[in-house]
Amino acid sequence: xxxxxxxxxxxxxxxxxxxxxxxxxxxxxxxxxxxxxxxxxxxxxxxxxxxxxxxxxxxxxxxxxxxxxxxxxxxxxxxxxxxxxxxxxxxxxxxxxxxxxxxxxxxxxxxxxxxxxxxxxxxxxxxxxxxxxxxxxxxxxxxxxxxxxxxxxxxxxxxxxxxxxxxxxxxxxxxxxxxxxxxxxxxxxxxxxxxxxxxxxxxxxxxxxxxxxx
Amino acid sequence: xxxxxxxxxxxxxxxxxxxxxxxxxxxxxxxxxxxxxxxxxxxxxxxxxxxxxxxxxxxxxxxxxxxxxxxxxxxxxxxxxxxxxxxxxxxxxxxxxxxxxxxxxxxxxxxxxxxxxxxxxxxxxxxxxxxxxxxxxxxxxxxxxxxxxxxxxxxxxxxxxxxxxxxxxxxxxxxxxxxxxxxxxxxxxxxxxxxxxxxxxxxxxxxxxxxxxxxxxxxxxxxxxxxxxxxxxxxxxxxxxxxxxxxxxxxxxxxxxxxxxxxxxxxxxx
Numbered sequence: 001x002x003x004x005x006x007x008x009x010x011x012x013x014x015x016x017x018x019x020x021x022x023x024x025x026x027x028x029x030x031x032x033x034x035x036x037x038x039x040x041x042x043x044x045x046x047x048x049x050x051x052x053x054x055x056x057x058x059x060x061x062x063x064x065x066x067x068x069x070x071x072x073x074x075x076x077x078x079x080x081x082x083x084x085x086x087x088x089x090x091x092x093x094x095x096x097x098x099x100x101x102x103x104x105x106x107x108x109x110x111x112x113x114x115x116x117x118x119x120x121x122x123x124x125x126x127x128x129x130x131x132x133x134x135x136x137x138x139x140x141x142x143x144x145x146x147x148x149x150x151x152x153x154x155x156x157x158x159x160x161x162x163x164x165x166x167x168x169x170x171x172x173x174x175x176x177x178x179x180x181x182x183x184x185x186x187x188x189x190x191x192x193x194x195x196x197x198x199x200x201x202x203x204x205x206x207x208x209x210x211x212x213x214x
Numbered sequence: 215x216x217x218x219x220x221x222x223x224x225x226x227x228x229x230x231x232x233x234x235x236x237x238x239x240x241x242x243x244x245x246x247x248x249x250x251x252x253x254x255x256x257x258x259x260x261x262x263x264x265x266x267x268x269x270x271x272x273x274x275x276x277x278x279x280x281x282x283x284x285x286x287x288x289x290x291x292x293x294x295x296x297x298x299x300x301x302x303x304x305x306x307x308x309x310x311x312x313x314x315x316x317x318x319x320x321x322x323x324x325x326x327x328x329x330x331x332x333x334x335x336x337x338x339x340x341x342x343x344x345x346x347x348x349x350x351x352x353x354x355x356x357x358x359x360x361x362x363x364x365x366x367x368x369x370x371x372x373x374x375x376x377x378x379x380x381x382x383x384x385x386x387x388x389x390x391x392x393x394x395x396x397x398x399x400x401x402x403x404x405x406x407x408x409x410x411x412x413x414x415x416x417x418x419x420x421x422x423x424x425x426x427x428x429x430x431x432x433x434x435x436x437x438x439x440x441x442x443x444x445x446x447x448x449x450x451x452x453x454x455x456x457x458x459x460x461x462x463x464x465x466x467x468x469x470x471x472x473x474x475x476x477x478x479x480x481x482x483x484x
Contacts, residue, residue: 037452041240041250042302044446044453101453109441117439170439172300173349173420175248 016082023086026054027093048097055090056167056181058083059160063188070195081137084156088134091127091163119169126162129155157192160185215377215385218289220309225367226293227466232304234375236449241382242298243401244349245333245340252342253382260339262378262385262402271330271407274321281386284372287311291376292369294392296399297431297465299417303445308390309373314364322360322408329363330413331356331389332405350416356400357413357427358391359474367392367470370403393467395429426484430475431465435484 007015030050034043062083069075103110113120133153135141142149164185168178243253246260263281270276289309296304317329333354337344343352362368371390372379379385384401391398397417407413417425424438433443445461464471475483 034453039452041236041448042446045302047453102458104458109443113441119439172424173244173248175349176347 012078016078019079019082020086023058023082024089027051027090044097044101048094048102051090051094051097052167055087055094056160056163058087058090059156059163060181060184060188062087062156063160063185066195067188067191070191070199085134085137088130091130095124095127119166122162122169123166126159126166129159129162133159157189161189215373215380218285218309218373218376218378220289220291220373220376223290223292225290227295227305229295229305231293231307232447232449237304237306237374238380238382240304240448242300242396243342243382243384245342245352245354245402246382247342248349254380256341257381260336260381260385260402262381265386265404267387267403267406269316269320269406269408271409272323272326273408274323275319277320279316284316284370284387287315289372290369292390294367294390295465296390296392296396297445297461299395299397299425299429299437299442301437301440301442301445301461302448303459303461304448307375308369308371309376310369310371310390312366313368313370313389314366316370316406317360317364317408320408325410326408327360327410328408328413329358329360330405330407330409331358331400331403332407333400334402334404350420353404354400354416355413356389356398356415358398359412360408361474362391362471365471365474367467393431393464393471395425395431397425398429428475428480428483430471430480430484431461432463432480432484433461434463435481 027050030039030047033039034047037043039046062080065076065080065083069077099105099110103113114124115121133155136145136149136152145152164178164181167181168174171178239254240250241253242250243257246253246256265281265284266278267284268276268278289311291307291309293305293307296306313329333352334340335343335353342348358368369390370387371384372387374380374383379388384399384403387403388401389399389403398415412427415425415427417429418427431442436442442461444458446458462468
């Protein structure tokens with residue numbers, strides 16, 4: 001298999017910062033267009049929707065790091081924290097837009113929405129679950145929590161499922177776009193169930209059947 | 215869209231018009247796709263002429279009306295609020311004529327209680343009606359009670375902003391019922407049937423708990439997934455235009471139409 005050329009080590013740090021910068025471009029450009037009256041139609045809804053979609057995209061990208069390593073042998077784990085945090089910030093911006101621009105900080109109505117409308121309840125649950133992950137995304141927490149960190153961060157599977165479900169339940173008709181996101185999240189979660197068997201079989205095949213390799 | 219002249223009418227809302235580019239580029243017309251911009255982008259191949267509307271059912275004189283006959287009706291310009299069930303709204307200068315004047319021509323029988331409407335099915339011209347995924351069963355169908363259909367506010371529209379209807383707005387002829395949610399305003403109508411039974415309606419069939427037969431604009435009855443208390447006026451520029459406003463009972467037409475529903479539980483008959 002032709003492998004993707006590895007990025008020289010000295011650029012690793014810079015490439016992560018480039019990802020953060022690129023990652024915020026959709027939000028910043030849409031905010032500028034919306035604030036200056038250049039988003040067509042229902043500007044607030046367009047912006048809210050864009051932030052939600054990008055949150056889901058970054059969540060999915062976060063979940064892609066492992067299968068990319070398993071299947072293509074490319075290790076992009078250095079980008080995973082940035083992708084996860086981008087997802088977190090997009091969810092925060094999505095919720096802030098809903099609260100401030102859409103609902104005018106009408107807290108009674110916001111609480112009613114969260115309590116009574118299942119798709120909003122599920123979305124809110126996703127945001128709440130993202131908070132501990134964002135708070136423990138630093139190196140200190142990883143060291144401090146050890147194996148518990150890995151267990152805690154498996155919450156991202158639930159969060160991604162909540163995100164895809166929230167999107168599908170928010171629309172009048174579940175169409176191809178929502179189905180694609182549901183299918184992607186489902187495939188990425190199913191991969192977690194299969195990968196240990198897949199990796200083991202590949203290791204066995206790579207090794208000669210008899211005689212210890214190394 | 216060709217220029218169209220119409221006499222002014224007293225039916226006009228005293229609110230700024232929604233810009234024409236928003237009225238013609240922000241549409242729900244799933245026959246052309248589910249995105250708000252899809253109808254404008256995908257309706258170029260649609261042929262709104264020649265056209266006929268068949269009016270039949272419980273009438274003494276069933277008849278097919280050609281487009282020329284419809285355009286020869288006494289056309290008025292009426293500025294109505296348009297409130298979508300998705301909690302956004304517009305103010306649109308429609309051109310059209312009262313539905314009642316068309317119904318009168320076919321002489322409804324005393325047994326007729328409802329009016330059923332049907333949209334054209336043309337998968338070759340309407341991309342949303344073909345392919346693996348179709349969001350709704352076709353044809354799109356809608357209905358009104360006969361008294362609602364004959365109400366002076368109810369019009370068949372053949373134009374807006376001084377021109378014939380653009381394809382994305384339901385060319386060549388569509389229903390406009392300003393006190394009801396926009397989905398009642400069935401587009402590109404080919405058939406109108408008078409009947410004694412409440413006719414099925416597309417969105418009600420699709421999600422009966424979300425979209426009722428009546429679909430009267432009502433700030434007190436929420437959609438299960440969102441509040442209907444307020445609405446976002448389209449085209450009022452940007453995030454900070456203060457464009458969220460309170461939704462009015464019957465979309466502001468309560469004085470004219472509330473009596474049609476006297477004694478009815480509007481939360482049950484939503």
